[in-house]
Amino acid sequence: MKDATVNPPSLGTRSLELYKTLYTIRRAEELIIQYYPENDMKTPMHMSMGQEAIPVGVCAALRDGDQVFASYRSHATFLAKGGATDRFFAELYGRQTGTVNGKAGSMHLADPAKGHMCSSAVVATGIPVAVGAAFAHKRRGTGRLACVFFGDGAADEGAFWESLNTACVMRLPVLFVCEDNGLAVQTPAHVRQGYASLTDIISRFKCHVAAQDTTDVEAIRQTAEGAIIRMRASGQPAFLSFTCYRYLEHVGVREDFHLGYRSRDDYEAWRQRDCLTLQRARLVDAGHGEEALRSLEQDIDERLQQDVARAKVAPPPGPEELFKGVFHEKP
Numbered sequence: 001m002k003d004a005t006v007n008p009p010s011l012g013t014r015s016l017e018l019y020k021t022l023y024t025i026r027r028a029e030e031l032i033i034q035y036y037p038e039n040d041m042k043t044p045m046h047m048s049m050g051q052e053a054i055p056v057g058v059c060a061a062l063r064d065g066d067q068v069f070a071s072y073r074s075h076a077t078f079l080a081k082g083g084a085t086d087r088f089f090a091e092l093y094g095r096q097t098g099t100v101n102g103k104a105g106s107m108h109l110a111d112p113a114k115g116h117m118c119s120s121a122v123v124a125t126g127i128p129v130a131v132g133a134a135f136a137h138k139r140r141g142t143g144r145l146a147c148v149f150f151g152d153g154a155a156d157e158g159a160f161w162e163s164l165n166t167a168c169v170m171r172l173p174v175l176f177v178c179e180d181n182g183l184a185v186q187t188p189a190h191v192r193q194g195y196a197s198l199t200d201i202i203s204r205f206k207c208h209v210a211a212q213d214t215t216d217v218e219a220i221r222q223t224a225e226g227a228i229i230r231m232r233a234s235g236q237p238a239f240l241s242f243t244c245y246r247y248l249e250h251v252g253v254r255e256d257f258h259l260g261y262r263s264r265d266d267y268e269a270w271r272q273r274d275c276l277t278l279q280r281a282r283l284v285d286a287g288h289g290e291e292a293l294r295s296l297e298q299d300i301d302e303r304l305q306q307d308v309a310r311a312k313v314a315p316p317p318g319p320e321e322l323f324k325g326v327f328h329e330k331p
């Protein structure tokens with residue numbers, strides 16, 4: 001396994017911002033691991049840990065008005081697209097102050113004002129929704145694009161292929177981003193897929209395609225930026241696939257190596273190329289002081305602890321919330 005290297009990266013504020021976002025997401029999930037056993041966060045957790053560089057790198061390439069559509073594994077996409085950490089924790093605790101007023105939990109995180117339009121518990125369902133949004137953007141001439149994150153398992157679904165085909169035929173501004181952790185729950189890709197390479201197949205579509213095996217957030221940002229430039233120039237959609245490794249169990253906050261479907265050795269190898277370690281080392285090499293970095297990390301730690309403390313004592317949604325945000329048509 002070798003990380004794609006990038007050209008001398010711009011090690012200014014952008015690199016620091018990327019690290020801060022990676023660190024915030026990782027620490028937020030470490031706090032979830034710490035507090036989840038108290039059983040006060042009544043929501044299944046699909047953790048992003050290990051995969052954070054993909055949403056962080058891709059979202060850094062998006063413009064503010066661009067929209068993100070996500071799966072249930074959306075802690076990282078939500079925070080990478082600018083979702084607030086206090087509303088994030090309040091949502092996990094099911095509180096009125098949460099980003100969806102405590103009605104969504106971990107699997108349906110959304111903040112449309114920030115462009116994080118939805119997350120969905122049903123595999124692949126965010127994909128056609130993103131294509132619909134891209135259709136609206138094209139018709140209205142907004143210049144925005146719809147970026148949809150999904151797992152390799154979602155690419156096993158008809159919804160993905162129909163959406164991809166529609167986006168290619170109609171030349172819609174959709175950025176498809178596959179977080180390829182090689183697993184659908186515990187089933188590896190080679191057992192599920194009767195073909196050798198997903199990206200080879202998609203290259204036959206009228207679509208820009210790039211695949212990368214990297215945990216380098218800067219490399220991912222550059223790849224996404226390149227794809228977006230090509231999308232804007234050609235009017236065609238793009239498909240990006242990034243290989244990654246989920247550190248924890250499919251759902252839950254623990255490790256699951258005792259189940260035997262994957263080995264701790266693989267995990268250790270991926271930890272060697274952990275996205276935070278990589279970006280932090282890059283900052284240190286570029287002259288960012290250890291002390292300054294530690295103080296920045298401490299500030300983030302404190303803010304997140306306060307978010308958790310506030311979420312714990314915030315009120316739950318009242319009964320009036322039941323019928324808010326519910327779609328219905330008048331007969």
Ligand SMILES: Cc1ncc(C[n+]2csc(CCOP(=O)(O)OP(=O)(O)O)c2C)c(N)n1
Nearest residue numbers: 073121122123151152153154181183184185
């Ligand atoms: C339509 C549908 N089928 C099955 C499931 C059960 N299920 C939940 S997650 C999952 C695996 C999806 O794998 P992938 O898309 O690779 O995402 P990952 O969990 O690896 O991020 C399955 C089969 C579901 N939620 N929705």
Ligand SMILES: [Mg+2]
Nearest residue numbers: 151152153183
């Ligand atoms: Mg997967």
